[in-house]
Amino acid sequence: MSRRNPSRNGKRSTLKDEGMQGDPHAISSSFSSIAVSPRTPKAAHRMGLDDETEDVELRLLGEDERQQAANGLDVEEQSGHSTHSLSNEDKRAMVLLCVLYLIQGVPLGLALGSIPFILREHLSYSQLATFALSGYPYSLKLLWSPIVDSVFFVSIGRRKSWIIPMQIIVGTIMLYLSLNVQVLMDDPSNHVTQLTFLFTSLVFFSATQDIAVDGWALTLLSPESLSYASTCQTIGLNTGFFASFTVFLAFNSEAFATKWGVPHLTLSAYLKFWFVMSYAVSFWLLFFKKEKKEPLSDVDMSIKAVYKTIWTICKLRHVQLLVIMHLFAKVGFAANEAATSLKMVEKGFLREDLAIAVLIDFPFQITGGWLAANWSRGDYPLRPWLFAFWPRIGFAIIATLIVYWFPKPPITMGFFVFLIIHTVVSSFTSTVQFVGISAFHTRISDPLIGGTYMTLLNTFTNLGGTWPKYFVLKGVDMFTVASCKLQDGGSELVVKATECVSDHGKAACAEIGGDCITETDGYYMVSGLCMAFGVAFLVLYIMPTARKLxxxxxxxxxxKMSDS
Known part of the structure; x- marks a missing residue:
């Protein structure tokens, strides 16, 4: 193993565009030609957490300083919009990146998408909240990203040293799951902890691979083609995610397979297929793909130095304001994203119909990302992010009303089309926000430490969408009042039920001859609280802070980067 101490000159050449590194959650990314030109202002070498920084922060909004900064970046900003044709080497690199991101997207689609829908029939919302913890590693990978960036085998390559073992481990876990998943899924209420551990492990190793793949994209692609790194990320991650979510849910449904005359796809067979793919790509990388060596330099990029740099970034006043904004920005639509689809399935919406609706939405997300990327260029990259807040909260309100007035199945074609339109337009606002904030992160990240800077900012963005999910699902159960009513002769008895939502809870009630009656559905209470907080936080904090930043x-x- 080697510890990375890259050189200043080398660091500029390999990381100057590292701001393109992305970090998707919910899985969407900036599908665009967001041009990021190499920018290394002199201030990057001297700005630290000293009195000078405090003086600069007091003058940040001054017109003179802003004009000087703009003039200093004119040449670079203009060069970012130049067009060029892709070389054959860049095209091959893009294919490889798409494949690597696709393999990462598969575990995410299972852990964040299809598995919760399959488990909903057997688990309470509190138990689903426990399983939701499996998505946390993808939002916390900043904690170990400096290790991935600094420790490697020289003989194998800086990025391949992590990508190959991570893919092999992911494939091995998938093989284990394929051999045992039937037992686990037949009685999930007694295997929640084991299922959570296994899928948390899958997401953890996929997140670790993502760190290395993001870094490799910076040297795989030529400097002129670095803007396509986010394109590869979007195509790969989204394809892997939707394959494991919508496509799998559809083909896993016996009703769908019978209706369309396609083979029924079991979870075990699906996991075995991706086990083979993970191993195949890993062996191809090991024996047939060489990694370019990166030059060394005098900038201290040891693990300790990178963690120190992260802390230095976090101590900047405006970064702290941005972090607070990220941590609470998504609370307003947290209930909608965590529980609405589960509630619709609970009310009789077929899983395969939900899969079709989201599958139709996929190309619209790609198109929306492209349009939003162009909108995010210029001096106001946060403009689309801010504008999309109001319609996104509005669609969350509509979604809550859809659940409240959801018709008894089977649903009509007209209502199904309405659901598809709502899904497409709602996800478009989400894509606009993701691309807008990604463009802003790309713009402000220091090229010398772009990977660390981007990972830090994206960590808080993703964490803002991840941490509320556990509390939303817990809150649905906590605020729900349900009873098990049964007839005893001519009188009606009411038995308080711990949970009367899952099939397990309903079966327990049925065993004593009763029916589950939900008197108060906690979903509406949690949705109302989230949206009320979201509107207040948007008006009082997000809007003024975003415009200032x-x-x-x-x-x-x-x-400031320290020299060794």
């Missing part, structure tokens, strides 16, 4: 000069976001 995007008005800061680029130099304000720079930190």
């Amino acid at each position: 995007q008005g800061l000069p680029i130099s304000a976001w720079r930190v």
Whole structure:
């Protein structure tokens, strides 16, 4: 193993565009030609957490400083919009990146998508909240990203040293799951902890691979083609996610297979297929793909130094304001994203119909990402992110009303089309926000430490969408009042039920001859609280803070790198 100490000159050449590194959650990314030109202002070398930084922060909104910063970046910004044709080497690199991101997207689609829908029939919302913890590693990978970036085998390659073992481990876990998943899924209420551990492990190793793949994209692609890194990420991650979510849910449904005359796909067979794919790609990388060596330099990029840099970034006042904004920005639609689809399935919406609706939405997400990327260029990259808040909260309100007035199945074709339209337009606002904030992160990240900077910012963005999910699902059960009513002769007895939502709870009630009656559905209470907080936080904090932050000069976001 080697520990990375890259050189300053080398670091500029390999990481100057590292701002393109992305970190998707919910899985969407900036599908665009967001041009990121190499920018290394002198301030990047001298800005630290000293009195000078405090003085700069007091003058950040000054017109003179802003104009000077703009003038200093004119040449680079203009060069970012130049067009060029892709070389054959870049095209091959893009195919490889798409494949690597696709393999990462498969575990995410299972853990965050299809498995919760399959388990909903057997688990309470509190138990689903426990399983939801499996998605946390993808939002916390900043904690170990410096290790991935600094420790490697020189003989194998800086990125391959992590990508190959991570893919092999992911494939091995999938093989284990394929051999035992039937037992686990037949009685999931007694195997929640084991299922959560296994899928948390899958997401953890996929997140670790993502760190290495993001870094490899910076040297696989030529500097002129680096803007396509996010394109590869979007295509790969989204394809893997939707294959494991919508496509799998559809083909896993016996009703869908019978209706369309296609083979029934079991979870065991699906996991075995991706076990083979993970191993095949790993062996191809090991024996047939060489990794370019990166030059060394005098900038201290040891593990300790990178963690120190992360702390330095976090101590910047405007970064702290941005972090607070990220941590609570998604609370307003947290209930909608965590529980609405589960509630619709609970009310009789078929899983395969839900899969079809989301599958139709897939190309619209790609198109929306492209349009939003163009909108995010210029001096106001947060503009689309801010504008999309109101319609996104509005669609969350509509979704809550859809659940409240959901018709008894079978649903009509007209209602199904309405659901598809709502899904497409709602997800478009989500894509616009993701691309807008990604463009802003790309713009402000210091090129010298772009990977660390981007991972830090994306960590808080993703965490803002992850942490509320556990509390939303817990809250649905906590605020729900349900009773098991049964007839005893001519009188009616009411037995308080711990949970009368899952099939397990309903079966327990049925065993004593009763029916589950939900008197108060906690979903509506949690939805109302989330949306009320979301509107208040948007008006009182997000809007004024976002406008202030995007008005800061680029130099304000720079930190000092120590020399060894």
